[in-house]
Amino acid sequence: MSGILSNSYPGMGPTGINPINEHMFSNIFSRLQHPQIPQIPKKEEEKKPDNEDDDGPDNAKVNLENMDLWDSFHQFGTEMVITKTGRRMFPSYKTRVTGLNPKAKYCMLMDISAADEPSLSRRYKYHNTRWMVAGKADPELPKRMYVHPDSPATGEQWMNRPCISFHKLKLTNNITDPHGHTILNSMHKYQPRFHIVRCNDLSRIHMTTFRTYIFKETQFIAVTAYQNEKITQLKIDHNPFAKGFRDAGAGKREKR
Amino acid sequence: MSGILSNSYPGMGPTGINPINEHMFSNIFSRLQHPQIPQIPKKEEEKKPDNEDDDGPDNAKVNLENMDLWDSFHQFGTEMVITKTGRRMFPSYKTRVTGLNPKAKYCMLMDISAADEPSLSRRYKYHNTRWMVAGKADPELPKRMYVHPDSPATGEQWMNRPCISFHKLKLTNNITDPHGHTILNSMHKYQPRFHIVRCNDLSRIHMTTFRTYIFKETQFIAVTAYQNEKITQLKIDHNPFAKGFRDAGAGKREKR
DNA sequence: GCCTTTCTCACCTACGTGGGAATA
DNA sequence: GCTATTCCCACGTAGGTGAGAAAG
Numbered sequence: 001m002s003g004i005l006s007n008s009y010p011g012m013g014p015t016g017i018n019p020i021n022e023h024m025f026s027n028i029f030s031r032l033q034h035p036q037i038p039q040i041p042k043k044e045e046e047k048k049p050d051n052e053d054d055d056g057p058d059n060a061k062v063n064l065e066n067m068d069l070w071d072s073f074h075q076f077g078t079e080m081v082i083t084k085t086g087r088r089m090f091p092s093y094k095t096r097v098t099g100l101n102p103k104a105k106y107c108m109l110m111d112i113s114a115a116d117e118p119s120l121s122r123r124y125k126y127h128n129t130r131w132m133v134a135g136k137a138d139p140e141l142p143k144r145m146y147v148h149p150d151s152p153a154t155g156e157q158w159m160n161r162p163c164i165s166f167h168k169l170k171l172t173n174n175i176t177d178p179h180g181h182t183i184l185n186s187m188h189k190y191q192p193r194f195h196i197v198r199c200n201d202l203s204r205i206h207m208t209t210f211r212t213y214i215f216k217e218t219q220f221i222a223v224t225a226y227q228n229e230k231i232t233q234l235k236i237d238h239n240p241f242a243k244g245f246r247d248a249g250a251g252k253r254e255k256r
Numbered sequence: 257m258s259g260i261l262s263n264s265y266p267g268m269g270p271t272g273i274n275p276i277n278e279h280m281f282s283n284i285f286s287r288l289q290h291p292q293i294p295q296i297p298k299k300e301e302e303k304k305p306d307n308e309d310d311d312g313p314d315n316a317k318v319n320l321e322n323m324d325l326w327d328s329f330h331q332f333g334t335e336m337v338i339t340k341t342g343r344r345m346f347p348s349y350k351t352r353v354t355g356l357n358p359k360a361k362y363c364m365l366m367d368i369s370a371a372d373e374p375s376l377s378r379r380y381k382y383h384n385t386r387w388m389v390a391g392k393a394d395p396e397l398p399k400r401m402y403v404h405p406d407s408p409a410t411g412e413q414w415m416n417r418p419c420i421s422f423h424k425l426k427l428t429n430n431i432t433d434p435h436g437h438t439i440l441n442s443m444h445k446y447q448p449r450f451h452i453v454r455c456n457d458l459s460r461i462h463m464t465t466f467r468t469y470i471f472k473e474t475q476f477i478a479v480t481a482y483q484n485e486k487i488t489q490l491k492i493d494h495n496p497f498a499k500g501f502r503d504a505g506a507g508k509r510e511k512r
Numbered sequence: 513g514c515c516t517t518t519c520t521c522a523c524c525t526a527c528g529t530g531g532g533a534a535t536a
Numbered sequence: 537g538c539t540a541t542t543c544c545c546a547c548g549t550a551g552g553t554g555a556g557a558a559a560g
Contacts, residue, residue: 081554084518088552125515173517186516224517225554232554241552244523337530340542344528381539429541442540480541481530488530497528500547 025145028205029111032193032212058101058155060196062213065094065163069238070217076230077131078220080190086170086181090239093166093192093218100155100196107151107197107205108158110166111143112182115191115219123187126227134187141175141183145195152200171222184222192218281401284461285367288449288468314357314411316452318469321350321419325494326473332486333387334476336446342426342437346495349422349474351450356411363407363453363461364414366422367399368438371447371475379443382483390443397431397439401451408456422450427478440478448474 064070069091070078081087093110100106114121114137121137146169150157158164170181177183184190191214199208226232236245320326325347326334337343349366356362370377370393377393402425406413414420426437433439440446447470455464482488492501 090553127515236554239553241524242554243525245554346529492530495529497548498530499549501530 025143028145028210029143032113032195032210058104058198059099060097060211061099062194062196063096063098064215064218065096066091067217070215073231073234074217074219076228076234078218079223079226079228079231080171080220081226082171082173082184082186082222082224084172084174086172086174086177086179088167088170089192089220090235093169093194094163095194095213096163097158097196100159102154102156102159104155104198105152105200106155106158107199107202108148108164109151109195109197110146110148110169110192111195112171112184112190112192113143114140115189121188123185124189124221125187129228131221131227137188138185141185144180144182146180146182147202151202173222173224186222186224189219189221191216192220281399284401284466285399288369288451288466314360314454315355316353316467317355318450318452319352319354320471320474321352322347323473326471329487329490330473330475332484332490334474335479335482335484335487336427336476337482338427338429338440338442338478338480340428340430342428342430342433342435344423344426345448345476346491349425349448349450350419351469352419353414353452356415356452358410358412358415360411360454361408361456362411362414363455363458364404364420365407365451365453366402366404366425366448367451368427368440368446368448369399370396371445377444379441380445380477381443385484387477387483393444394441397441400436400438402436402438403458407458429478429480442478442480445475445477447472448476 080089122133124131125134172181194213196211199205236242336345378389380387381390428437450469452467453464455461492498
């Protein structure tokens with residue numbers, strides 16, 4: 001199964017290669033479509049980005065890894081814990097890409113945007129085993145783009161690896177976070193996005209074409225503590241770092 | 257204190273960016289001078305490498321970090337353990353570089369060559385608390401070049417960081433090692449070398465100028481088990497991972 | 513009361529140490 | 537005997553888990 005593809009053409013912007021600096025991507029964010037607003041895909045080569053190696057077009061296809069695992073969370077309403085110091089996502093966001101131009105260079109990016117339509121953005125609460133709308137969304141937070149650490153690399157290199165993993169991305173609710181983690185509002189719904197960018201150099205990323213892929217089953221609500229115990233149990237059952245909480249029957253866990 | 261500088265001009269060679277593949281650097285190794293053979297430094301810009309950004313010359317100076325620690329091992333005869341699966345060096349090999357061209361791009365490399373002159377290459381044994389010559393050296397092993405994982409980066413980036421660390425390089429005695437670790441003969445003497453290469457791209461590394469820096473105090477003998485107990489004690493005293501063997505007096509270590 | 517956030521903790525994963533017994 | 541190597545282990549470092557108490 002492949003993600004929804006959207007093309008967009010971010011304009012010029014300030015350069016820089018520090019992924020912590022949100023200004024680098026500010027113009028890009030403003031031109032990336034919102035996941036709720038459908039857009040007809042355009043052909044990538046309408047306007048050639050200048051100064052990039054052009055060894056011919058490509059026809060990238062993206063698959064989400066761990067689709068079954070994501071689905072099992074999604075059916076109950078995925079929750080992701082956010083903390084002051086930053087918390088990883090589980091399941092991890094991993095993709096596999098085919099159809100790239102083997103010789104061209106690409107950067108692989110990920111970000112997390114509001115899942116609700118901008119005009120209907122809301123906060124949620126968990127009440128009587130159900131998620132309910134609890135009012136209008138809190139103010140937007142600084143957006144951050146996570147650049148896969150192996151960027152840039154050739155299409156051949158991206159396609160040959162078992163997967164493109166974003167497991168090191170961390171979520172936080174600390175609006176002054178100094179580590180470059182992704183800042184989210186608790187009790188809000190989010191949609192991870194995957195971006196393929198053809199460029200030789202991170203500093204030229206603003207001049208190149210973004211292709212954005214969205215997998216609905218990776219939507220989640222950010223929480224500071226799990227609300228749905230079915231989600232908790234899925235995390236314990238599948239995340240190796242939570243193995244200490246398994247054996248649900250007998251010994252389970254010592255009291256402190 | 258700065259290392260000994262030698263310049264060399266590796267010729268054309270097959271391209272590729274997989275650091276595991278020894279063929280990539282085969283022509284480079286053959287042109288890098290042996291540490292025991294003095295050579296008059298040449299001016300770097302004698303012949304300009306083609307296709308590389310040339311924002312002016314640089315005058316790189318390299319310092320070895322942890323010089324005192326290296327010296328304390330060197331006075332007793334440094335030993336490094338090699339294992340089938342690969343073992344890190346301790347002390348770690350770390351440098352600091354100044355005088356690079358801030359805008360130019362560089363790759364930072366490290367390799368480990370025989371410390372003895374080729375015609376006098378030998379194996380050693382440890383007998384009665386002393387290292388002695390024990391015959392002619394074993395056949396040479398495939399040479400591998402360790403590319404610092406942050407390569408390539410600008411001179412500015414290399415100079416701004418606290419140090420350029422090669423702590424992840426691993427030593428092995430497994431001649432069929434599949435991980436790209438550095439393969440050494442046990443009971444032979446070695447000399448680590450640090451290389452600065454000006455190039456925009458690892459795949460063009462064969463066309464560019466190598467500058468090689470050698471610090472005598474990093475010489476060591478490869479062993480499968482420590483021979484000199486003074487070396488063992490220095491490792492235990494300074495390597496955080498060996499903390500479990502400290503407290504030499506009382507409790508020391510439980511028997512199994 | 514309720515809801516949400518923060519903090520510490522035991523318990524994991526993953527892997528870097530030298531010791532020491534077993535092996536060659 | 538002797539020497540060198542291999543293997544497993546207790547014990548570290550480093551850091552990712554949810555639980556549960558406490559605080560807001």
